[in-house]
Structure formats: structure tokens, C-alpha cells
Amino acid sequence: MAQRAAIVTGASSGIGLAIAQVLGEEGFGLTVAARRPEKLEEAARGLTDQGFDVEVVAAALGDEEGVKAVVAAHRERYGRLDLLVNNAGVGIGSPVGEIETKKLDMQLDVNLRSIILFYRETVDLLRAAGAQDGAMVVNTASISAKRGQPWMSVYSATKGAVVNFTEAMHKELSQDGIKSTALCPGWVATPMTEFIQDQIPAEQMITPADIGETMRWLLRLSPACIIPEIQFIRPGD
Template structure:
């Protein structure tokens, strides 16, 4: 059994990949999950080539059985869980009146329902870690859209607002068990997911994944007496 272990969904690229790499560098054995097997295995190979311990599990976060399988494989592989990073997400832009139910459902399922289900499946292991060192942590990638809802992103904004609320409820349920939770609420981050906006917001002017990684490392360095419910990341001039 490793001394520390972490599970990162949406771990094949962008924010999730960089968080996973940082956790691996900091001594965590890793499970990473993403929907596309080829892309996930490429990410895992990159991490393994850097000397990190990585288990990759391809899964669709819209499917409950896939979520259960990821949690189960992590438990069977490592036997412990100190950090859960619910990072998988999807955004589909469009006005409410033109959004069909399928596009609504996939955003609610991946961005909110999956966070709830993965958290539920991982709570027993997180409680065990919390009883051991009182530093178990759930990190949920929300969005600044969950704090400042955006036109054209109504479903995404609503789901991410739900993640913020879920995070706060989780704190109230689990903090006495040594399990903390934080919602990360970034604006545009320079990742493949924001390719659609780069004509209007240059990548060089976006929040960087290194900013998110620095925040995660800060959270994990806090004493057991310190809970940070959320962190907002905004660009200069973007404050409401």
C-alpha cells in the first residue's frame, strides 16, 4: 500500500493531467480516468515515463457503472484514497431555447451528477484517510460560471453552481471526519477545452494550469484546522 494515493477524473489532458502530474511528483500513487482510452493511455505513459505510479481507467462519467468501476479499481489497486479530484467536465454552448434535452442531460450528468456519484463511492476510503491524518481532501473543479452564470452557458453554469453547493454540503457532512472539500472556480484556463474562445481571448491572457496546480498544492499543505470552501480564479478586468 502506498503512503498516499489520489484519484483524478478528466486526467488525460488540461487541468486534470497537470494536477495528476503534480500529485505524482509530490509522492501520490495515481489513478487517472478519462473517456477516450487512447488519449488516456498516452497521458498515463507520459506520467510513467516521468517515474510516477499510475493506474489508468477509461470511463464515461455519464455512466454510473463506469464511475463505480473507477472507484473500485482504485481501491483494489491501492487500498487507500487521500485526495479525490473530480475534474471531468463538458461544456456545450447555446441559448436555452435551442438546447435539446440530450445536450442538457450530458452536461448535468458529467458536470454535477458524476461529482456526486464519485464522491459517494469514495467516501469510505476518504474517511479512513481522514481518521489517519485528518488531511483527506475532495477537490471539485467547478467554474467561475457557477458563481457568475453566463448567457449561452445556462446548463453549464447551473451544473457548476450545483458543484459549488455540493462542495459546501460535503464539508458540512465530512469535515468532522477529517475530510475537507474545495470547489475550484476558474475563468478561462489555457487548455484544449477553451479552444473555442481563443480567437477572442488569447491563450497568453488566460489563467494557466500552473495557477490551478499551485492552488491544489496550497490546499493540501493547509493544516487540518483550515478549510477552504472555494477558490475563484479571475483574469484582470473580469471581476463583476
């Protein structure tokens, strides 16, 4: 059994999978979660083939029951939680006069509501780890949290809320040994950014591995050092 355990959402590709890769290399037991079962299983096979300890939970992470299912599976397998990575997210562009309520709610639920629910459902496990060797929560926001983007207004708003909620959790939980960090990447070469890659080639974008390697650094910081927010930008941006 792994000595440390982590939950990573949105782990079927891109940033989430890159983070899971680093955490597996660092010896964490992993619960990986995402919405699409086939894609998640394929990603998980790539992790288990390297000898990593992996629990797979396909769930709709914008739904309360989906969040509870992920946490329950993790709790049953590992019984502890040292690191929670809230990475699942969705971005849907639209001019403000054409925002569809269904797509508005989807972004609110996945990008923000799920993070709040994951904190709520895991805070006992995080406090237990925090009282021993320390615990950490990493929330994927976006550079658009810092500078709202037209046509991506809802996405920008949810990611701004993620940064603010992360700061609130730092103030509320850091004395319990629980660090909270928001990641604010610009354009990252993932399936989520394929729509813009005719204008910004993938080879000119930040890589998922850039974000993943940040986890290795965060894990090595002393308990006295908390990084509340990290921005990742491309040259000239």
C-alpha cells in the same frame, strides 16, 4: 507502494493532467480517469515516464457503471484514498430555446451527477484516511458558477450546483477529517476553451499549471484550515 493515493478524473489534458502532475511530484499513487482511452493513455505515459505510480481507467464518467469501475480499480490497486479530484466536465453552449435534451443530460451527468456518485462510492475510503492523516476532495467548478453566463446556462447551472454541493459536503464530512474545496477558474488555456481563443488568446488565459499548483498549497494546510472555494480570474475580469 505510495503512502498516499488519489483519483483524478478528466486527467487526460488541461487542469486534470496538471493536477495529476503535481500530485505525482508530491508522491501520490494516481488513478487517472477520462473518457477517451487513447488520449488518456498518452497522458498517463507522460506521468509514468517520470516514475509516478499510475493506474489508468478509461470510462464514461457520466455513467454510474463508469464511476464504479474507476473506484473499483483504484480500491484494488491502492486500498486507500487520500484525495479525490472531481475534475471531469463538459460545456456545450446553446440559446435556451435550442437546448438539446441529450446535451442537457450530458452536462448534468458529467458535471454534477458524477461528483455525487464519486463521493458516494468513495466515502468509506475517505473516512478511513480522514481518521488518520486527513482526506480531501477537490471539485472543479467554474467562475460561471458565481455569475451565470448566457448561452452557457446549463453549464453555469451545473457548476453552481457543484459549489453548493461542495459546501454541503464540507458541513457533512469535515468532522470526519474530510475537506472539500471547489475550484472556480475563469478562462483556462485548455482544449475546452479553444472555441474562444480567437477572442481571448491562450497566452492571456489562466494556465492549467496555475490550478495545479493550488493543489500543492492545499496539501500543506493544517487540519484546522479548510478552504471551501477558490476563484481564479484574469486581470480586468
